[in-house]
Amino acid sequence: MLKFTIRRLINLIPVLLVLTFGVFGLLYLTPGDPALMKLTSQGTAVTDELLAIEREKMGLNDPFLERYVKWVINILRGDFGTTYSDGMPILPKLLKALKYTLVLATASTVVSVIVAIPLGILTAIKKDTIIDNIARLVTFTGNAMPNFLISLLLMYFFCIKVRMFPVIAKGSVQGLFLPTMALAIPMASKFTRQTRADVLSQLDEEYVIGMHARGVKERVILYRNVLHNALGAIITIISLQIRVLIGGSIVIETIFRWPGIGSLIMDSISKRDYPVVQGAVLILATLQVLVNLVTDLSYCIIDKRIELE
Secondary structure, three states, X not given: OHHHHHHHHHHXXXXXXXXXXXXXXXXXXXXXXXXXXXXXXXXXXXXXXXXXXXXXXXXXXXXXXXXXXXXXXXXXXXXXXXXXXXXXXXXXXXXXXXHHHHHHHHHHHHHHHHHHHHHHHHHHHOOOOHHHHHHHXXXXXXXXXXXXXXXXXXXXXXXXXXXXXXXXXXXXXXXXXXXXXXXXXXXXXXXXXXXXXXXXXXXXXXXXHXXXXXXXXXXXXXXXXXXXXXXXXXXXXXXHHHHHHHHHOHHHHHHHOOOOHHHHHHXXXXXXXHHHHHHHHHHHHHHHHXXXXXXXXXXXXXXXXXXXX
């Protein structure tokens, strides 16, 4: 497994190079003069002489490939540049925002898994009963509702009517509850339906019938065999949702003012602070690639029959 991991990490190098080239190219193609945007954001009176000096200082007069190579070298050194708005280093801001995004993604994933797997197993066992029908209706509704609508409903009930939680999260533990629920409700709905389908498919297998015939306890069959064999598909849907959460929680973070990567990207776009957006997109894209690697390794851990190639 160690050799497989090292080989996969080496294979990620060209992928990351393509990512860096794409991210840098997007900033290069962005309308406007970066030097002018930087001076304007800092409230400086722009003159032609000052603009020329700033362009030379930022290396904007250099060829595209030369600027790209310098940018990649600086990234490898941990230097993501400085912001246009206040001239502060970008990396500390990205790491701080990333911490909050990972906390939100982890919390919502854990809540979803804790709720969805037992509920999915229960609905599979109680197929076509009233419990199954109610759970299917609830999960269908939760899966169909968009995140922003769930967020507004939660905010209206818990913040305005009941007043249990603050409207603006601001990174607090109490403020984590509502954005976690807004992400966890549709995610748990997907997990529940997926778990139910996978467990039902396993229950129809001949090995389950044989174990019943030998008098093996129902609990042992479910948790030691059926659930274990269904974990591959469950991990797949979980990994897909984690990737969606890491890069797609912008709406939730913006609504609740949760200080994650999504909020940072939106604030930076409104300020035309594009180097921050550039760094944030690069970090998110790198995380997506790493999650894919961890998912592949997870398949091998839960099923020893899978060969590492």
